[in-house]
Amino acid sequence: MRKERKSNVTIKDVALRAGVSTSTVGRVVGNYGYVSDETRKKVLKAMKEIGYYPNAIARSLKRRRTQTIAYLVPSITNPFFSQIATSIEDLASSHEYNLILCNAGTKADKLRKITNMLLENRVAGIIHSLPCTDALYNLVEVFQSAHIPIVSASGSRRFSEVDRVMADDIQGARDATRFLLELGHSRIALLAVKNSTTSKLRTKGYKEAFQQTGRKLHEELIVEGPDFSEDSGYTLMKVLLGRSKPPTAVVAFNDVMAVGAIRAIKEEELSIPEDISLIGFDDTIARLTQPPLSSVALPMGEIGRVAIRILLDRIEGKDTGEPKKVVLKEKLVVRDSTGQLGTGHG
Amino acid sequence: MRKERKSNVTIKDVALRAGVSTSTVGRVVGNYGYVSDETRKKVLKAMKEIGYYPNAIARSLKRRRTQTIAYLVPSITNPFFSQIATSIEDLASSHEYNLILCNAGTKADKLRKITNMLLENRVAGIIHSLPCTDALYNLVEVFQSAHIPIVSASGSRRFSEVDRVMADDIQGARDATRFLLELGHSRIALLAVKNSTTSKLRTKGYKEAFQQTGRKLHEELIVEGPDFSEDSGYTLMKVLLGRSKPPTAVVAFNDVMAVGAIRAIKEEELSIPEDISLIGFDDTIARLTQPPLSSVALPMGEIGRVAIRILLDRIEGKDTGEPKKVVLKEKLVVRDSTGQLGTGHG
DNA sequence: TTGTAAGCGTTATCAT
DNA sequence: ATGATAACGCTTACAA
Numbered sequence: 001m002r003k004e005r006k007s008n009v010t011i012k013d014v015a016l017r018a019g020v021s022t023s024t025v026g027r028v029v030g031n032y033g034y035v036s037d038e039t040r041k042k043v044l045k046a047m048k049e050i051g052y053y054p055n056a057i058a059r060s061l062k063r064r065r066t067q068t069i070a071y072l073v074p075s076i077t078n079p080f081f082s083q084i085a086t087s088i089e090d091l092a093s094s095h096e097y098n099l100i101l102c103n104a105g106t107k108a109d110k111l112r113k114i115t116n117m118l119l120e121n122r123v124a125g126i127i128h129s130l131p132c133t134d135a136l137y138n139l140v141e142v143f144q145s146a147h148i149p150i151v152s153a154s155g156s157r158r159f160s161e162v163d164r165v166m167a168d169d170i171q172g173a174r175d176a177t178r179f180l181l182e183l184g185h186s187r188i189a190l191l192a193v194k195n196s197t198t199s200k201l202r203t204k205g206y207k208e209a210f211q212q213t214g215r216k217l218h219e220e221l222i223v224e225g226p227d228f229s230e231d232s233g234y235t236l237m238k239v240l241l242g243r244s245k246p247p248t249a250v251v252a253f254n255d256v257m258a259v260g261a262i263r264a265i266k267e268e269e270l271s272i273p274e275d276i277s278l279i280g281f282d283d284t285i286a287r288l289t290q291p292p293l294s295s296v297a298l299p300m301g302e303i304g305r306v307a308i309r310i311l312l313d314r315i316e317g318k319d320t321g322e323p324k325k326v327v328l329k330e331k332l333v334v335r336d337s338t339g340q341l342g343t344g345h346g
Numbered sequence: 347m348r349k350e351r352k353s354n355v356t357i358k359d360v361a362l363r364a365g366v367s368t369s370t371v372g373r374v375v376g377n378y379g380y381v382s383d384e385t386r387k388k389v390l391k392a393m394k395e396i397g398y399y400p401n402a403i404a405r406s407l408k409r410r411r412t413q414t415i416a417y418l419v420p421s422i423t424n425p426f427f428s429q430i431a432t433s434i435e436d437l438a439s440s441h442e443y444n445l446i447l448c449n450a451g452t453k454a455d456k457l458r459k460i461t462n463m464l465l466e467n468r469v470a471g472i473i474h475s476l477p478c479t480d481a482l483y484n485l486v487e488v489f490q491s492a493h494i495p496i497v498s499a500s501g502s503r504r505f506s507e508v509d510r511v512m513a514d515d516i517q518g519a520r521d522a523t524r525f526l527l528e529l530g531h532s533r534i535a536l537l538a539v540k541n542s543t544t545s546k547l548r549t550k551g552y553k554e555a556f557q558q559t560g561r562k563l564h565e566e567l568i569v570e571g572p573d574f575s576e577d578s579g580y581t582l583m584k585v586l587l588g589r590s591k592p593p594t595a596v597v598a599f600n601d602v603m604a605v606g607a608i609r610a611i612k613e614e615e616l617s618i619p620e621d622i623s624l625i626g627f628d629d630t631i632a633r634l635t636q637p638p639l640s641s642v643a644l645p646m647g648e649i650g651r652v653a654i655r656i657l658l659d660r661i662e663g664k665d666t667g668e669p670k671k672v673v674l675k676e677k678l679v680v681r682d683s684t685g686q687l688g689t690g691h692g
Numbered sequence: 693t694t695g696t697a698a699g700c701g702t703t704a705t706c707a708t
Numbered sequence: 709a710t711g712a713t714a715a716c717g718c719t720t721a722c723a724a
Contacts, residue, residue, distance in 0.1 A: 008410070010701055021711040026703065034709050056466040057412065058701035060403045061716050064354070076435075076447075077428045086423055089449045093456075098463060101422075101447035103435045110439075117444060120402040230634060259634045266636065288576060288605045290612065290636055356717055367695045372719065379720095380693050404717035407700050 009052045018046035029054055060122070069311065070100040070118050071153075072111075072128040079284050080300060081129055084153055087304030088127060095312055097124070104130055111135035115142055125149040125311045127304075132156035149314035153307035154298075157197070163314070165306045165326040169198050172296045172330030173205030173251065174212075176279045179332055180249045181213050184341030185277060189221040189247035191236045191257050193228055199253055202281070206251065221247050228253065233260025241268050248276060248341055255280040258293055258337075273339035283333050292335035299328045355398045364392035375400055406468070415657060416446040416464050417499075418457075418474040425630050426646060427475055430499055433650030434473060441658055443470070450476055457481035461488055471495040471657045478502035495660035499653035500644075503543070509660070511652045511672040515544050518642045518676030519551030519597065520558075522625045525678055526595045527559050530687030531623060535567040535593035537582045537603050539574055545599055548627070552597065567593050574599065579606025587614050594622060594687055601626040604639055604683075619685030629679050638681035645674045 011029065015022045020039060027033040028043040035043075046052075060066045071088050073081040089099045100123065104111045112135055118126060125148055130136050140159055143150050152164040180188050190206055193199040203222060210217040223239060225232030233252050240246055241264060252258035258280035265276055272278055272291055280286055283297035306326050313319035357375065361368045366385060373379040374389040381389075392398075406412045417434050419427040435445045446469065450457045458481055464472060471494055476482050486505050489496050498510040526534050536552055539545040549568065556563040569585060571578030579598055586592055587610060598604035604626035611622055618624050618637055626632055629643035652672050659665035 008701090011703095012701080022701095023703085023712080024710055027710090030703080036709060039709080053462065054466050055407075055468065055701050056463075057403060057407045057468055058716090059703075061401075061407050061700090061718090062702045062704085064716065066403065075432070076422065077425065077432055079423065079425070082423045082428050085447070086421070086449055089422075089447070093449075093459070098446055098467065099448075100444055101431070101435070102445075103432055103439075113439070116399065117402075120400050121444065122401065122403055256634065263636060285631055285634060288602065288631060288635075290609060354717090357719095358717080368718085369696080369720080370694060373694090376719080382693060385693080401717055404700090405719075407702085408717080408719045410700065 009050050010055070011052075013050055014043065014046045014052050017050055018042045064122075066122050066124055067096055068098045068100060068121065068123050069308075069315075070102055070123045070126045072102045072104050072114065072126060072130055074104055074106060074130060076101060076103050080154075080282065080298070083300035084129060084304040084307075087301040088153075088308045091305055091308045091312075097312070104128075108133060108135040111139060115139045119143075119146065119148075123148065125151070125315045127151045127153050127307045127311055129153050129155040132158050149311055151307045151311045151314075153303050161323055163307075163310045163324045163326075165303055165310065165324075165328065167298045167303065167330050168327045169201035169330070170205035170208065172281070172298070172332070173202035174209045175205075175330070175332050176251055176281075176296050177206045177209035178213065179334070180251070180277060180279065180338065181209060181215055183249070183277065183338065185249035186215050187218055187221060187245065187247045187249070189223065189240050189250045191233055191250060191252040191261060192222060192224045193232070193253055194224045194226055196228075196253075199224075202253055218247075225257070228257055230256050230260040230263075233257030234264045235260070237261040237264035238267075241265070241270075246276075249278070249338070250276060251279045252281065254282045255284050255286050255289075255293060255295055258295070259285070259289055262289060262293075272337050277338040277341075279332070279338060286333070286335065289337070291337050294335045294338040295333055297331045297333050299330065302328050355396050356401070357398075359396055360389065360392045360398050363396055364388045410468075412468050412470055413442055414444045414446060414467065414469050415654075415661075416448055416460075416469050416472045418448045418450050418460065418472060418476055420450055420452060420476060422447060422449050426500075426628065426644070429646035430475060430650040430653075433647040434499075434654045437651055437654045437658075443658070450474075450481075454479060454481040457485060461485045465489075465492060465494075469494065471497070471661045473497045473499050473653045473657055475499050475501040478504050495657055497653045497657045497660075499649050507669055509653075509656045509670045509672075511649055511656065511670075511674065513644045513649065513676050514673045515547035515676070516551035516554065518627070518644070518678070519548035520555045521551075521676070521678050522597055522627075522642050523552045523555035524559065525680070526597070526623060526625065526684065527555060527561055529595070529623065529684065531593075531595035532561050533564055533567060533591065533593045534595045534597065535569065535586050537579055537596060537598040537607060538568060538570045539578070539599055540570045540572055542574075542599075545570075548599055564593075571603070574603055576602050576606035576609075579603030580610045581606070583607040583610035584613075587611070587616075592622075595624070595684070596622060597625045598627065600628045601630050601632050601635075601639060601641055604641070605631070605635055608635060608639075618683050623684040623687075625678070625684060632679070632681065635683070637683050640681045640684040641679055643677045643679050645676065648674050 011022050011025045015025045027035045092099050102114045150162045223236045225236050280293045280295040283295040286293040286295035357368050357371045361371045373381045438445050448460045496508045569582045626639045626641040629641040632639035632641035
C-alpha cells in the first residue's frame with residue numbers, strides 16, 4: 001500500500017488535529033507572533049502527521065504579492081543569457097523567490113503575450129535582456145504604471161526610467177586594442193557588425209585606444225559584416241587578407257566570428273599568432289579553438305547578480321531612489337592567439 | 347501627468363462601473379455561459395476604461411490548480427538542456443502554461459528546496475532532466491503522492507512509474523560506428539567516460555555495429571576518461587596515438603572531447619580525415635571546429651516537445667494510461683572530419 | 693440572461 | 709498566548 005498524501009491538507013485540518021485554532025497554526029507556520037513552546041510542538045506534530053505544506057497561492061492572494069520574479073531573454077539557448085539566468089536564479093532562490101524564465105523570441109506578439117501573463121500572475125518584478133522594440137516599450141509602460149520594478153540586464157539601454165546594468169563595451173574593446181598596440185601591432189583590423197549598438201560602442205573603444213596611445217588609426221581596417229556569425233567572420237577576414245596591406249592583428253566582435261576568421265587565416269596558410277594575432281569577444285568557446293583564443297570576457301555572472309540585487313531592493317522597498325545605471329568591467333583573457341609583432345614572416 | 351493604472355482593479359470594480367453583477371463580468375472575462383451581446387459590450391468597455399486585467403492568483407486558488415509547470419535541470423548553461431527548455435517553453439506557452447525553470451545544480455539541498463517550493467506553489471506538473479540521486483527519489487515520491495505528473499526528459503531512466511522520453515544512445519553510436527565501418531575503417535577507437543549510463547549505452551551500440559557487420563572488434567581501442575571534458579579527450583587520444591597500432595578512426599562521446607582529440611591529433615602532425623577520421627556527439631560546437639566535425643545530433647527539440655505533450659495530456663486527464671517510455675532517434679550529421687580509409691599516408 | 697452568495701486557504705485584525 | 713472572523717479576487721452552483 002502506497003501512502004497517499006492528500007494534496008489539500010489545510011491549516012484548518014492541522015488546527016482540528018492539534019486541537020487549536022487556525023490562527024495559532026498560522027503563527028507556527030509563518031513563524032511570527034506569540035506561540036507557547038508546548039503549543040508549537042503540538043502543531044508541528046500535527047503538521048507532520050497529516051502531511052501539511054503551505055499553499056503559496058492562497059498566501060499570495062492574501063498578501064497581495066507573490067515571491068515570483070521573471071527573467072526575459074530573446075533566447076535561452078544563447079550562453080550569454082543562460083549564464084546571466086543562472087546567476088539570477090541563484091540569488092533569487094536564496095532569497096526565496098521563484099524565477100519564471102521567458103523566451104521572448106523575436107516576435108512582438110510573443111512578448112505582448114508574456115507581458116500579460118506576467119501581469120496576471122502578479123510577478124513581483126522583472127529582469128530582461130531584450131533589445132529595444134515596440135513590444136518592449138509596451139512592457140515597460142505597463143509595468144511602470146503597475147508599479148512593478150524592472151531591471152535591464154544587458155538589455156536595451158534606452159529607458160532611463162528603469163534600472164540598467166551592463167558591460168562596459170567601450171572599455172573592453174579599448175583594453176583589447178591597447179593590448180595589441182603594446183605588442184607592437186598598429187595595423188589592427190576590426191571585424192564589426194552593422195546596426196549593433198554593442199558593435200558601435202566597441203568600435204568607439206577601439207578608436208580611443210589609438211587616440212590615447214597617439215598611434216595612427218587605419219580606418220580602412222574597420223570592416224562590418226551583417227551579423228555575429230561565423231560566416232560573417234570568415235568573409236570579412238578573407239576580404240582583409242586579399243588586400244595588398246593586410247592587418248597584423250584582428251579583433252573580432254565575438255568568438256564565433258573569430259572562429260570564422262581562424263578558418264580564413266588558415267586557408268591562406270598563415271599562422272596564429274606568428275603572422276596574425278587574434279582576439280575574440282565573449283570568452284565562450286575561446287578555450288576550444290585552435291590555437292586557444294584570447295578573448296574579452298563579459299561579466300555575465302556579475303551582471304545577473306547586480307541586476308537581481310537591485311530588483312530585490314526595489315521590490316522590498318529598500319531602494320526608492322532614482323533609476324540606477326551600473327556599468328561593469330570586461331576583462332581580456334590572454335591565451336595563445338596573440339603575440340608580439342614580427343615573430344612570424346609577415 | 348502619467349496615467350496611473352491601479353494594480354488592484356477587480357471584477358467587482360468592473361461590475362460596479364458597468365452596472366452589472368460580478369458573475370456577469372466573470373462570464374465575459376472567462377468567456378463562458380450566457381451573456382447578451384449588449385451586456386458584453388458594456389462590460390468590455392468598463393474593463394478597458396478602468397484598466398482591468400484578471401488576477402491569476404485568485405483564479406488558481408478558486409480553481410485549485412495553476413497553469414504553471416516546472417522544468418528542472420542540473421545546469422541551464424548546458425546547451426543540451428537549454429535547447430530542451432526552449433522547445434518545452436514554446437509548446438507550454440502556446441497552451442497557456444507558464445514555465446518555471448529550475449537550476450537544481452548538484453547539491454541535494456537545492457533540489458529538496460526546489461521540490462518544496464514547487465509543491466507549495468501547486469505546479470500542475472514537472473519535467474526534469476536530472477540524474478538519479480536520493481533527492482530525485484524524494485522528489486518523485488512526493489509528487490507522485492500529491493498526484494502531480496512528472497516526465498523525465500532525458501533524465502534518470504530508473505523510475506518506471508514516471509513517463510520518460512530519451513534519445514536512443516545505442517542506435518546513435520551504432521549508426522556512427524557503422525558509418526565508419528562502411529568507410530573501410532575497422533580500427534575504430536572509442537573515447538568513453540567512466541560511470542556514465544550514456545557512455546555505457548553508446549559503447550553497447552558501438553559493439554552492436556561490429557556484431558551486425560561481422561567485423562572484428564578491437565577491445566583495446568575502447569578507452570575511458572573520467573569525464574566529458576576536452577582534457578579527457580586530449581589525454582585519451584594521446585594515449586591511443588602513442589601505441590604501436592593506433593586507430594584509423596575515433597568516436598568521441600561528445601563534441602568537446604572531440605575538440606581535445608583534434609588537438610592531440612594535430613600535435614602529432616596527423617591530419618583529419620586523411621590520417622584519422624573523427625566523429626563527435628551532441629552536434630553543438632561541431633560546425634565550428636577545424637575541420638568541421640561529423641557529429642551525432644541528439645533530438646533535443648523533439649525530446650522537449652514530446653515531454654511537454656505527454657505532461658499536458660496527463661495534467662488535463664486526457665491520458666490516464668500506464669507510464670510511457672519514448673525513445674527518439676539520434677542522427678549522424680556528416681561533415682568534413684570523416685573519410686574513406688587509406689586516403690592518407692596512414 | 694442575470695444576480696446572489698458561498699467558498700478556495702491564507703493572513704491579519706481584533707477580542708479574549 | 710490564543711481564538712473568532714473578515715477579507716484577498718475569483719469561480720460557480722443555484723436562484724431569480
